Amino acid sequence: MKWIFVLFLPLLLQAQTAPPAQNRFVGNQPCRTCHPDVLLNFYKNPHAQQQCEGCHGPAGEHVDAHGGKATIKAFSVLSPAPILEACLSCHSKDVPRANIRRSPHTEADVVCTNCHSIHKAATPRSLLAKPQTELCYSCHPAQRAQFEMPSKHRVNEGVVQCSDCHNPHGSSPSTSRMGSSSAALRPAFDNEEPCLKCHSDKRGPFVFEHPSVRVEGCEACHVPHGSTNAKLLTRPVVFTLCLECHNGAGTFGRQNTGVFQTPATHNLLDPKYQHCTLCHVRIHGSNADPNFLR
Numbered sequence: 001m002k003w004i005f006v007l008f009l010p011l012l013l014q015a016q017t018a019p020p021a022q023n024r025f026v027g028n029q030p031c032r033t034c035h036p037d038v039l040l041n042f043y044k045n046p047h048a049q050q051q052c053e054g055c056h057g058p059a060g061e062h063v064d065a066h067g068g069k070a071t072i073k074a075f076s077v078l079s080p081a082p083i084l085e086a087c088l089s090c091h092s093k094d095v096p097r098a099n100i101r102r103s104p105h106t107e108a109d110v111v112c113t114n115c116h117s118i119h120k121a122a123t124p125r126s127l128l129a130k131p132q133t134e135l136c137y138s139c140h141p142a143q144r145a146q147f148e149m150p151s152k153h154r155v156n157e158g159v160v161q162c163s164d165c166h167n168p169h170g171s172s173p174s175t176s177r178m179g180s181s182s183a184a185l186r187p188a189f190d191n192e193e194p195c196l197k198c199h200s201d202k203r204g205p206f207v208f209e210h211p212s213v214r215v216e217g218c219e220a221c222h223v224p225h226g227s228t229n230a231k232l233l234t235r236p237v238v239f240t241l242c243l244e245c246h247n248g249a250g251t252f253g254r255q256n257t258g259v260f261q262t263p264a265t266h267n268l269l270d271p272k273y274q275h276c277t278l279c280h281v282r283i284h285g286s287n288a289d290p291n292f293l294r
């Protein structure tokens with residue numbers, strides 16, 4: 001309803017003669033004289049059905065004054081808050097207000113036009129100001145180095161994108177561990193870790209769960225971006241990772257006596273026993289064996 005009103009508003013206002021001192025809507029045609037490049041390219045824009053004034057506000061005074069930034073909603077001089085509002089007036093469905101308000105980007109005054117370009121987009125889809133990976137790296141240079149490490153998600157090669165795991169518009173607090181993190185993670189299956197979208201084989205349910213996968217989540221053993229350790233592991237050697245928990249300390253586990261120590265059969269001085277996942281091959285969970293041996 002609102003959009004239909006916006007579309008016809010210029011016509012309505014032209015029909016009645018507006019009071020002279022008040023700004024008025026003039027439609028797209030007057031823009032052609034002075035902004036021919038913008039107007040002539042606009043038919044390709046996903047906003048082609050929108051009026052210029054749907055974003056830039058009434059342009060009557062602007063035309064009367066023969067241009068100028070002070071007489072129109074000029075995004076080049078607007079502060080972040082009114083930019084956000086201008087775009088959300090139509091986009092609060094695809095970009096929910098509650099999420100974007102608490103997103104780390106909005107909190108840092110990074111808003112729609114820092115990432116999107118309406119008239120000079122580098123990508124026709126989503127109107128990004130630069131191709132996605134380049135866009136994110138322009139402000140997050142440290143992450144580039146992480147995706148160049150020996151074990152990594154192939155983001156630089158275009159196999160995986162930042163937005164597979166992150167929602168740049170912020171995420172809703174959810175029941176998943178990662179959904180409540182500040183890193184604006186994009187949950188898989190509504191409220192699970194983003195990792196499970198692509199690695200659903202690690203999701204289970206398994207007859208024999210490895211509780212660390214379920215309870216602590218993937219980040220108990222993996223880093224998400226890149227690592228010098230094989231398989232994105234948090235530790236260079238697998239057994240040190242296992243022994244972080246399997247050391248009998250703490251009050252975790254069925255007997256509340258800590259996570260099991262490795263059994264007496266395991267002589268950890270014997271190199272054979274140091275490659276835990278050579279035997280415990282179904283480390284994420286198994287349907288056949290309580291010790292994840294197959």
Ligand code: HEC
Pocket residue numbers: 026027028029030031032033034035052053056059062063066067068069072073074075076077
């Ligand atoms: C008579 C010429 C003229 C007409 C007609 C005109 N403009 Fe402009 N417009 C200008 C000039 C000059 C500027 C100032 C450019 C500058 O300062 O860099 C400007 C600036 C703008 C800006 C600000 C851009 C920024 O820096 O963010 C917008 C938006 C704009 N015009 C939109 C429109 C729209 C929409 C229409 C049609 C309703 C229109 N203009 C009609 C001459 C015109």
Ligand code: HEC
Pocket residue numbers: 028031035038039042047050051052053054055056075076113116117118119120
């Ligand atoms: C969906 C919102 C939207 C619509 C619709 C829109 N603009 Fe813009 N316009 C912007 C934004 C945002 C900018 C700031 C630069 C950018 O993001 O590309 C801008 C910048 C401009 C500029 C400054 C020069 C430039 O290229 O950056 C002019 C002139 C302009 N718009 C004119 C128009 C005209 C004429 C129309 C209609 C044909 C129009 N705009 C429709 C959002 C819009």
Ligand code: HEC
Pocket residue numbers: 006046047050054055086087088089090091112113116118124125126127128
């Ligand atoms: C007057 C309503 C209106 C305003 C204001 C508006 N948009 Fe849009 N926008 C639309 C419509 C309608 C579409 C087309 C939606 C579709 O194709 O599903 C669209 C499409 C888009 C798309 C492309 C979506 C895609 O799937 O590729 C982006 C990105 C976008 N808008 C960003 C913005 C930004 C940034 C602003 C503020 C500068 C803005 N819009 C202001 C109505 C608007």
Ligand code: HEC
Pocket residue numbers: 084087088091094095100105110111112113114115116126128132163168169
């Ligand atoms: C930090 C950068 C960033 C900011 C800030 C940002 N966007 Fe986006 N936006 C993106 C990226 C990246 C995509 C593409 C996501 C994808 O391909 O999955 C996108 C996609 C979109 C789309 C396409 C539909 C969708 O949800 O994927 C729309 C519409 C959109 N943005 C509108 C907006 C509006 C409106 C604002 C401000 C309220 C905004 N964006 C702020 C980066 C940003």
Ligand code: HEC
Pocket residue numbers: 104105108110114115132135136137138139140162163166168182183184
């Ligand atoms: C215009 C600069 C800019 C762009 C472009 C940008 N960001 Fe950001 N981003 C920031 C700022 C500033 C912060 C808040 C400060 C910080 O944590 O670095 C932030 C925060 C974040 C955070 C939260 C960091 C934390 O410590 O919890 C994530 C995740 C993030 N951005 C991802 C992205 C992704 C993905 C893209 C590309 C779609 C992107 N950003 C594009 C500037 C930007």
Ligand code: HEC
Pocket residue numbers: 133136137140143147153155160161162163164165166178181183185194219224225
């Ligand atoms: C495979 C999923 C995934 C991909 C792809 C991904 N991230 Fe992340 N990112 C995460 C997770 C999970 C965290 C949270 C880590 C934590 O909280 O310990 C994170 C954290 C961050 C942070 C916060 C600081 C930090 O390093 O912990 C920033 C900034 C960030 N990511 C930016 C990016 C950018 C930019 C891209 C693309 C170039 C990207 N991410 C791609 C999953 C991913």
Ligand code: HEC
Pocket residue numbers: 150151152153154159160161164165193194195196197198199218219222223224230231232233
């Ligand atoms: C968009 C899909 C996607 C998402 C989301 C995703 N991954 Fe991956 N992951 C892949 C692909 C594809 C590979 C294969 C890597 C290659 O071929 O370079 C991979 C490989 C891996 C590897 C093996 C790396 C190696 O060096 O062999 C681990 C571990 C991993 N992912 C963990 C995770 C974790 C943890 C998350 C969540 C933070 C996650 N993945 C999210 C697609 C994804």
Ligand code: HEC
Pocket residue numbers: 195196199202203210212213217218219220221222231233238277283284
């Ligand atoms: C208890 C520690 C631990 C947890 C928690 C964990 N992983 Fe792993 N993961 C490993 C180890 C160890 C390897 C290497 C196995 C090997 O070397 O054979 C691995 C390997 C992988 C691989 C690459 C090899 C393969 O099997 O495809 C992927 C992908 C992966 N993990 C994804 C995940 C995801 C997704 C999660 C969260 C749902 C997760 N992991 C949770 C320990 C863990």
Ligand code: HEC
Pocket residue numbers: 210211212216220221238239241242243244245246252253254255258259260276277280283290291292
């Ligand atoms: C983040 C903590 C954590 C890490 C790291 C971890 N585990 Fe576990 N593991 C557990 C917990 C908790 C249990 C369940 C103990 C219980 O039920 O009392 C468990 C159970 C097991 C069991 C099954 C015992 C049984 O009979 O229920 C095996 C086998 C096992 N882990 C092997 C490993 C191996 C091998 C590694 C290294 C690749 C590893 N774990 C890493 C926490 C961890």
Ligand code: HEC
Pocket residue numbers: 239242243246260261262263265266268272273274275276277278279280291293
């Ligand atoms: C040579 C194969 C092999 C290797 C290597 C191995 N395990 Fe085991 N593990 C077993 C077998 C077989 C069992 C079940 C029978 C038993 O208790 O000995 C088992 C059982 C376990 C259990 C369950 C104990 C319980 O009380 O139920 C844990 C925990 C465990 N291993 C951890 C590890 C860790 C950590 C490593 C690496 C330091 C490791 N294993 C290396 C074969 C292996």
